[in-house]
Amino acid sequence: MELLSLAWRNIWRNKRRTLLTAASIFTAVFLALIMRSMQLGSYDKIVSNVVEFYTGYIQVHAQGYWDDKSLDRSFVADTALVRKVEHVKGVSCPIPRLESFALASAGVRTKGVLVVGTDPALDNRLTAVASRIRRGTMLTGDDRGALLAEGAAHDLGLSVGDSLVLLGQGFHGMSAAGAFPVRGIVHFGSPDLNNRMVYMTLGACRDFYSAPGRVTSLALVVDRPKHAHAIAGDLRKILDPSAYEVMTWDQMLLEVVQEIQSDNAAGLIMLGVLYVIVIFGIFGTISMMTVERRREFGVVVALGMDKALLAGTVLLETLMISLVGIAVGMLGATPVVWYFHSHPIRLTGEAATMMVQFGIEPVMPFLFDPSMYAAHAGIVLAATLVCALFPLWVIGRLRVASALRS
Amino acid sequence: MSIITIKNLTKVYDETSVPVYALNGIDLTFEEGEFTAIVGPSGSGKTTLLNILGGLDVPSGGAIDIAGTNMGTLSSRDLTRFRLHNIGFVFQSYNLIPVLSAQENIEFIMQLQGKPRAQRSARAQELLAQVGIPDRAASRPGQLSGGQQQRVAVARALASRPRFVLADEPTANLDSKSAENLLDIMGKLNKDENVTFIFSTHDARVMHKARRIITLEDGKVLKDQTV
Ligand SMILES: Nc1ncnc2c1ncn2[C@@H]1O[C@H](COP(=O)(O)OP(=O)(O)O)[C@@H](O)[C@H]1O
Ligand SMILES: [Mg+2]
Numbered sequence: 127m128e129l130l131s132l133a134w135r136n137i138w139r140n141k142r143r144t145l146l147t148a149a150s151i152f153t154a155v156f157l158a159l160i161m162r163s164m165q166l167g168s169y170d171k172i173v174s175n176v177v178e179f180y181t182g183y184i185q186v187h188a189q190g191y192w193d194d195k196s197l198d199r200s201f202v203a204d205t206a207l208v209r210k211v212e213h214v215k216g217v218s219c220p221i222p223r224l225e226s227f228a229l230a231s232a233g234v235r236t237k238g239v240l241v242v243g244t245d246p247a248l249d250n251r252l253t254a255v256a257s258r259i260r261r262g263t264m265l266t267g268d269d270r271g272a273l274l275a276e277g278a279a280h281d282l283g284l285s286v287g288d289s290l291v292l293l294g295q296g297f298h299g300m301s302a303a304g305a306f307p308v309r310g311i312v313h314f315g316s317p318d319l320n321n322r323m324v325y326m327t328l329g330a331c332r333d334f335y336s337a338p339g340r341v342t343s344l345a346l347v348v349d350r351p352k353h354a355h356a357i358a359g360d361l362r363k364i365l366d367p368s369a370y371e372v373m374t375w376d377q378m379l380l381e382v383v384q385e386i387q388s389d390n391a392a393g394l395i396m397l398g399v400l401y402v403i404v405i406f407g408i409f410g411t412i413s414m415m416t417v418e419r420r421r422e423f424g425v426v427v428a429l430g431m432d433k434a435l436l437a438g439t440v441l442l443e444t445l446m447i448s449l450v451g452i453a454v455g456m457l458g459a460t461p462v463v464w465y466f467h468s469h470p471i472r473l474t475g476e477a478a479t480m481m482v483q484f485g486i487e488p489v490m491p492f493l494f495d496p497s498m499y500a501a502h503a504g505i506v507l508a509a510t511l512v513c514a515l516f517p518l519w520v521i522g523r524l525r526v527a528s529a530l531r532s
Numbered sequence: 533m534s535i536i537t538i539k540n541l542t543k544v545y546d547e548t549s550v551p552v553y554a555l556n557g558i559d560l561t562f563e564e565g566e567f568t569a570i571v572g573p574s575g576s577g578k579t580t581l582l583n584i585l586g587g588l589d590v591p592s593g594g595a596i597d598i599a600g601t602n603m604g605t606l607s608s609r610d611l612t613r614f615r616l617h618n619i620g621f622v623f624q625s626y627n628l629i630p631v632l633s634a635q636e637n638i639e640f641i642m643q644l645q646g647k648p649r650a651q652r653s654a655r656a657q658e659l660l661a662q663v664g665i666p667d668r669a670a671s672r673p674g675q676l677s678g679g680q681q682q683r684v685a686v687a688r689a690l691a692s693r694p695r696f697v698l699a700d701e702p703t704a705n706l707d708s709k710s711a712e713n714l715l716d717i718m719g720k721l722n723k724d725e726n727v728t729f730i731f732s733t734h735d736a737r738v739m740h741k742a743r744r745i746i747t748l749e750d751g752k753v754l755k756d757q758t759v
Contacts, residue, residue, distance in 0.1 A: 128643075135631035425627040428588055430616025430644055430692070432609065527589035530623065531579075 129435075133442040140415070144447055147411040151451025151506055152458065154404040158397055158502050159459035160492075165393045167467070167493035168486075169386045175315035175487055176382065177375045180242075180323070182252050182345040183354040185378065186211060186220070186361065189371050191342060192378065197226050197297045200340040201369070210364060211344060216357040219347040221248045224331045224340060228294035228302065230324065232282040239278055241292065241324045243331020244345075252347045255312055255325065262286035262310030265327055271309040273325035279311045281321070286310060290324070297337035304334045315489070317482040351375075401505060409513040412444055416517040423521055424529025433521055440517045448510040452503050466492040535695055535728065536562040536585060541594035543580050543751070554580040555591070556751040562696070562730060567722045569742035570732040576748040578732035579700050585730065586619050586698045587611045599695055616644055620689030622699035622731070626681040628673040634660065634684045635669040641691040659687035662725075663717050679710030686718060696728035703738050715741045 137144050177183060188201040203222045211220045224243040229236055246265040250256050255273065256264040265273060272290055274282075284290060289305045296302035306326060314320035332338050348357055354374050361372045376383045426436055470491035473481065478488035543555040554577045562568065570578050583589040584596065587603055596603045598618065606614055615621075628637045638656040647655075660666045663683035665676075673681050682702060689697045699718075703711035715738055721727045733739050740759075747755040 132629075132631065139631060422627075422629070425623070426629070427612060428586070428615065428621055429641060429688075430612055432612055432644075435644075525589075527583045530583075530588065530627075 129439050130442065133439050133446060136439075137443050137446050143411055143414070147408060147447050148451040148454065150404050150407045151448055152455040154400050155452055155455025155502050155506060156459045157400060159456070159498065160462055161393065161397065162498055162502075163459075163463045163467070163492040163494065164490055165390065166495070166498070167470075167491045169390070170493055171315070171470075171489060171491050172382060172386065172486055173375070173379065176319065176379060177351075179253050179255075179258075179314050179316065180319055181375060181378050182221070183348050183351045183375045184217075184346040184358050184361070185373050186344040186346070186365065187342065187371050187373065189367070189369055192371060192373055195226070195342070197224075197295075197335055197337055197340075197342065200224065200297065200337055200342045202339050203341040203344060208344070211346070211361065214357060214360050214364065216349050216353050216360075217346050218349050219248060219251060220344040221245060221252055221347065222328060222341040223249075223343050223345055224328060224335065224337060225342050226294060226335060228292040228324070228334075230278065230282060231291045231293070232284050232288065235282050237278060237281050237322070239292070239322045239324045240319075241294070241326065241331060241334070243326050243328045243334075245328055246325070248347075249325075249345075252345060258313045259310040260313050262308065265309055265325065267327070268329055269309065269327050270306065270330050271326070272306040272330075273310045273312050273323075274308050275320050275323035276311055276313045277317070277321040278323065279308070284308050292324070292334065294335070296335040297340065300336040302335050306330070315487045317487060401509065404506075405509045405513065408444075408448065408510055409516070411447070412513045413516050415443075416440075416520050420520065420524070420529050421532050423524055424526050424532075427524060428526050428530060433524070437518045437521045440521065441511075441514050444510050444514040444517070445507070448506050452506050456499055456503070463492050463494055466490070467494040534561040535564050535599050536560070537595075537597045538585070539595045541581075541584065541596065542592050543577075543584060543589070544592045546592075554751050555584070558594070558751070558753055560746065560753065560756070562728070564695075564728055565722070565726045566696075566728050566730065566744060567719060567742055568730045568744040568746065569739045570730065570746045570748060571734060571739050572748035572754070573734065577751040578748055580751075581748065582698050582700045582730070582732055586621060587615050616641070617692060618695045620692065620694035620697035622682070622685045622689050622697060622702045624701040624704045626673065626678070626685050626705070628681055628684055628688070630673050633670050633672055634665070634676065634687075637673070637684055638688045638691045641688055645692055655691060656687070659690055660684075662690075662721065663687045677710070678706055679713060682706060682710070682714055683717060686714070686721075690721065690725075690727060696730060699729065699731035701732055701734075703733060703735055708737065711735065711738055 188199045191199040208220050211217060221244060226241055228239055228241050230239045260276060265271065274284060274290060279285065286308055288308050290308050291305050294302040312325065314323060332340065348354060358372050358374045365372060423436060427433060470489045473488040473490065481488040538558060538560050541555055541558040545552040545554055558581065570581060572578055584591050601614065629640065632640060635656045638659055639652040642652040642655060657666065657669065660669055663686055665680055665683055668676060668680060676684065703714055706714060718729050719741055722729055739745055744758045746753060
């Protein structure tokens with residue numbers, strides 16, 4: 127009969143109450159994990175759909191380009207500059223890109239598109255565009271053709287081998303016009319990108335926009351996306367700030383990030399409400415248990431049990447109840463989270479249409495993140511510890527003689 | 533040699549609107565090996581006196597010395613430790629720990645004292661035999677009769693080998709046969725093992741088993757007779 131076993135037996139004195147409390151903790155942890163996995167997973171997806179399919183984690187532009195995306199704010203990416211960027215720790219490959227808007231037409235249909243001229247092989251390292259070609263083939267090094275996003279191809283009624291006609295404004299107001307054979311149709315996760323992306327080689331694009339030797343951005347392939355901010359900081363130190371701006375993905379996707387933050391805040395509030403309910407439940411159980419056992423506390427202290435030891439035992443009991451709930455909650459949530467992590471829910475019907483309208487791919491992958499488990503276990507444990515202050519306070523103030531008389 | 537000396541002990545309960553003078557100047561000494569009953573009508577101060585003797589409550593005035601220790605000088609924590617090693621308690625309503633078996637209830641005290649497992653177990657079994665229920669070691673309090681629970685409580689009180697045992701109305705919840713039985717067991721332990729017992733009661737049959745009877749009235753010692 128050690129204290130651990132005494133505590134364990136004590137929590138089962140009122141089986142129903144302990145089970146109810148553990149079950150409420152289970153429910154909270156279970157719901158919280160599922161809700162958060164879904165929420166954080168979809169944020170990850172929204173961000174990676176743009177970052178990993180298009181922008182990359184860091185870009186270097188001419189100063190002011192991001193706010194006013196004009197070819198007049200393009201720059202010459204000479205070997206010296208590319209070398210300089212390449213040498214920064216964590217940067218594995220700068221990809222020169224020239225991009226601008228154009229009007230695409232095919233027969234009587236027209237559509238605004240985003241034309242990205244790039245080195246197909248290098249770009250593929252960042253965006254894995256080759257793997258997303260649904261029909262047709264990847265661009266070769268000096269290709270004069272184009273890759274067209276799936277949605278745009280659909281809207282324009284174009285397929286592989288057809289001619290894509292582009293009209294736009296080139297560098298320094300030159301007019302830009304050209305016809306490009308469609309080499310392949312590419313899928314993008316982001317509905318927005320899927321609707322308006324046109325890929326071509328840097329050479330073809332420079333010719334189209336009359337911008338020889340120029341780029342609008344260097345999109346960087348980095349070793350570890352997590353280090354993007356540190357890498358960007360290093361880049362800012364070596365690049366002339368009056369000439370260049372270095373932007374990380376979250377600066378480029380400012381609106382998306384803000385939307386995610388507000389959605390996230392709403393999720394956290396819901397979570398907070400859930401936890402408050404559960405914490406009141408825990409407190410109810412603990413306080414009832416305390417009040418019922420005041421006399422018993424008096425007895426063991428009378429017999430010679432140190433109050434600190436008694437408090438420790440009671441603390442152990444409360445921790446046990448919540449650990450049981452946490453453990454069962456985690457065990458219950460894991461298969462669900464894991465399943466939807468590896469088999470993302472693909473929405474259909476109205477919900478899907480609505481998400482697409484908001485520019486979100488109607489897929490809900492769950493995030494499987496051990497640190498989230500730790501966070502929720504931590505929240506419940508911390509709350510339990512706070513609730514356990516009540517019995518500790520009662521024990522601390524306990525007057526043996528009056529507890530025995532009660 | 534006296535193990536307890538109390539001088540001019542008073543206790544006033546003054547948390548209430550009208551202060552209650554529960555003990556009014558009590559002088560007593562108790563010797564090792566005594567078998568003493570404290571008697572008196574309800575409200576005469578028996579529980580208050582026993583609580584103070586046991587270090588469960590503090591007096592309002594006067595001094596109390598147990599085996600050379602002035603109880604007034606101990607901190608609450610030291611007092612708890614002092615109780616653990618020196619005083620055994622038996623309560624009116626048994627007060628066994630419900631989730632522990634009879635044997636575990638007895639061992640609990642020795643565990644608090646840090647005694648090794650083998651020694652605890654042997655002593656608990658010896659005590660269960662002495663109180664006449666060696667076969668109920670594994671029973672939980674809920675599975676025992678009141679009389680059996682109180683025997684376990686007596687065994688528990690003796691587990692720490694205390695200097696004396698205090699029992700506040702130990703038979704008040706028992707039928708007369710069980711009450712007599714319990715007193716016989718206590719008397720035997722007193723004779724054979726020289727265990728000092730001080731118990732309160734208002735049951736005439738029980739009080740006549742004592743060798744010394746102290747009668748309280750209104751918080752004063754009315755009579756102190758040795759039989
Ligand atoms: N906590 C308390 N507060 C106020 N009065 C008390 C308290 N405990 C006991 N008393 C009073 O002290 C007196 C002695 O009580 P007690 O020692 O319990 O007597 P007995 O055990 O002989 O019945 C009684 O008048 C009782 O009402
Ligand atoms: Mg009483």
